[in-house]
Amino acid sequence: MKSMHAIDMETVEMTLDIMKYAINRISNTSPELGKPKQEHELLELVGDTVTKEGIGGEKAFQLFRDILVKASVPVDHPRHLAFVPAAPTRAAVLFDLVTSAASIHGAYWMTGGGGIFCENRAMEWLVSLTGMPDETFGVFTSGGTAANLSAIVTAREYWRSLNDDNKKLKGLIITSSGAHSSVKAMAQVIDADIITVEDSEEYKLTKECLESEIKGLSDFDRKRLFAVVATGGTTNAGIIDDLEGIAEVTEREKLWFHVDAAYGGAALAAPSVRHLFNGIEKADSVTIDPHKWMFSPYDCGAIIYKNMELAKNAHSQKGAYLDIFKDKGAQGFNPSDYQIQLTRRLRGLPLWFSLSMHGTDRYTTAIERGLELANNAAKQIKQLPHVELIREPGLSCVLFSRIGWTAEDYREWTYKNHDSGFALVTPTKWTLEEGEITCARFCFINPDTTEKDIKEILESMK
Numbered sequence: 320m321k322s323m324h325a326i327d328m329e330t331v332e333m334t335l336d337i338m339k340y341a342i343n344r345i346s347n348t349s350p351e352l353g354k355p356k357q358e359h360e361l362l363e364l365v366g367d368t369v370t371k372e373g374i375g376g377e378k379a380f381q382l383f384r385d386i387l388v389k390a391s392v393p394v395d396h397p398r399h400l401a402f403v404p405a406a407p408t409r410a411a412v413l414f415d416l417v418t419s420a421a422s423i424h425g426a427y428w429m430t431g432g433g434g435i436f437c438e439n440r441a442m443e444w445l446v447s448l449t450g451m452p453d454e455t456f457g458v459f460t461s462g463g464t465a466a467n468l469s470a471i472v473t474a475r476e477y478w479r480s481l482n483d484d485n486k487k488l489k490g491l492i493i494t495s496s497g498a499h500s501s502v503k504a505m506a507q508v509i510d511a512d513i514i515t516v517e518d519s520e521e522y523k524l525t526k527e528c529l530e531s532e533i534k535g536l537s538d539f540d541r542k543r544l545f546a547v548v549a550t551g552g553t554t555n556a557g558i559i560d561d562l563e564g565i566a567e568v569t570e571r572e573k574l575w576f577h578v579d580a581a582y583g584g585a586a587l588a589a590p591s592v593r594h595l596f597n598g599i600e601k602a603d604s605v606t607i608d609p610h611k612w613m614f615s616p617y618d619c620g621a622i623i624y625k626n627m628e629l630a631k632n633a634h635s636q637k638g639a640y641l642d643i644f645k646d647k648g649a650q651g652f653n654p655s656d657y658q659i660q661l662t663r664r665l666r667g668l669p670l671w672f673s674l675s676m677h678g679t680d681r682y683t684t685a686i687e688r689g690l691e692l693a694n695n696a697a698k699q700i701k702q703l704p705h706v707e708l709i710r711e712p713g714l715s716c717v718l719f720s721r722i723g724w725t726a727e728d729y730r731e732w733t734y735k736n737h738d739s740g741f742a743l744v745t746p747t748k749w750t751l752e753e754g755e756i757t758c759a760r761f762c763f764i765n766p767d768t769t770e771k772d773i774k775e776i777l778e779s780m781k
C-alpha cells in the first residue's frame with residue numbers, strides 16, 4: 320500500500336485542483352449564498368465519504384466543491400448581515416493557507432518563535448488601540464468565548480490568591496443582560512454565579528446601577544463578588560456599557576474589570592466612535608475578536624491583560640515533558656502560558672500579514688465603512704413607510720421593524736431571502752416599554768456591502 324505522505328501524481332493533481340479553487344474563491348466578490356439542507360439530504364447526495372480504501376482526492380474534493388460548500392453560507396457574502404458576519408481580507412485568507420502549510424506549533428517560543436514574533440507585532444497594534452498601560456499585552460485565542468474564559472479564570476485565580484477564604488467560595492460576577500451568551504456559559508464552566516444588571520433606558524451597565532447592585536448585596540455575596548464584565552458593543556444592538564463609570568467602581572471596590580469587546584473592539588480603530596470606549600484603558604482584561612470586524616479568517620480571538628503575570632499564574636501548564644520549553648535556551652514569549660489552550664495554531668498570523676501588507680490606516684477605513692453603512696441603513700429606514708427604526712445604530716448594528724409583522728412573518732421573510740440566495744438577514748428580539756418585540760437586525764462588517772444591497776433588502780419586506 321503506498322504511503323499517504325508520498326508525493327505522487329494524485330497529490331500533484333489534488334494540489335492543482337485545490338489551488339485553483341482557492342484562487343477562484345478568494346477572488347470571488349459575490350460567492351453563492353449557500354442553501355441550508357438537512358444532513359440526511361446531504362448524505363443522499365454524496366454517499367459514504369469515509370471508507371476503508373478512501374474515495375480518492377479528486378472525488379472527495381469534487382463532492383465538497385459541487386455539493387457540500389453550496390449547503391454552507393459564505394460569511395463574506397455582502398448581503399450576509401445576520402449574527403456577526405465576517406469579511407476576511409484576501410491577504411489574510413491567503414496567509415491562512417501559508418499558516419497551515421508552514422506547520423508551526425504556536426504554543427511555545429522554542430518551536431514557534433518566528434511565527435509568534437509576527438503575532439506579537441499584530442498584538443502590539445491591538446493593545447495600542449485600547450490605550451492600556453505599557454506593560455499590557457495579550458495572546459490570540461480561538462475566539463471570544465475562549466478569550467472570555469481565559470480572562471475570568473485569571474480573575475478568579477487572582478481573587479483566590481488574595482486570601483484563603485476566597486478559595487472556599489463560589490465566585491460571583493456582575494454583568495448585563497446584553498452581555499454575550501459566552502459570558503454566562505463560561506461562568507458556568509468555572510462554576511461561578513452571575514448577576515445581570517443594567518439601566519432601564521439604554522440597557523447599559525452603568526456606574527449607578529453597578530453601585531446600587533453592589534450596595535444591595537448580602538455580606539456573603541459581596542465576599543463572593545470578584546469581577547465585573549462589561550460589554551464593548553453588545554452583539555444584539557452594539558451598545559457599549561459605561562466603561563468609565565464601571566472602571567471607577569471596580570477600582571474602588573477592588574474588583575476585576577473585564578471588557579468583552581469581541582465584536583465592538585475593532586471600532587477602537589475608528590476615530591468617529593472611539594470616544595464611546597473611554598474607560599477601556601482602565602480594564603484588567605479585554606477581549607477583541609479579529610475574526611469579527613478585523614477581517615481575519617476563523618478562528619481568531621484575542622485576550623489582552625493589564626498584568627500578564629496574573630494570566631501566567633492562572634494558565635501556565637506544568638508537565639515533565641514541557642519543562643524544556645521553560646529552559647533558558649528556549650526562552651521567549653510562550654502564548655500557551657496566558658490562555659486556556661496548549662497546542663495552538665498561529666492564528667494571529669493572517670492578521671499580521673494583512674496588517675503588514677495594508678497598514679493600519681486601511682483597517683480604520685474599512686471599519687469606518689461598517690459604521691457608515693449602519694448610518695445609511697438607518698437613514699433609508701427613516702424614509703420608508705413600511706419599516707421603522709427601533710433605535711439609532713449601535714456601532715454597526717441596526718434594529719428595525721416591519722410595520723404590522725408578527726414573529727412568524729420575520730421568520731418566513733428570512734427563509735425566503737435565504738432560500739432564493741438573495742440575502743441572509745435574521746430577526747432578533749428587543750424590549751420596548753410595551754414589552755418584548757421581534758424585529759429585524761442588520762450587522763455590517765463587510766466593506767463591500769453597498770447602499771443598494773440595503774435598499775433591496777428593505778424592499779424585500781414590502
Ligand SMILES: Cc1ncc(COP(=O)(O)O)c(C=O)c1O
Pocket residue numbers: 403461462463464465467499501550552553554579580581582583608620
Ligand atoms: C460580544 C461577544 N462576546 C463573545 C462572543 C463569542 O465569540 P466567539 O464566537 O468567537 O467565541 C461574541 C460572538 O458573537 C460576541 O459578540
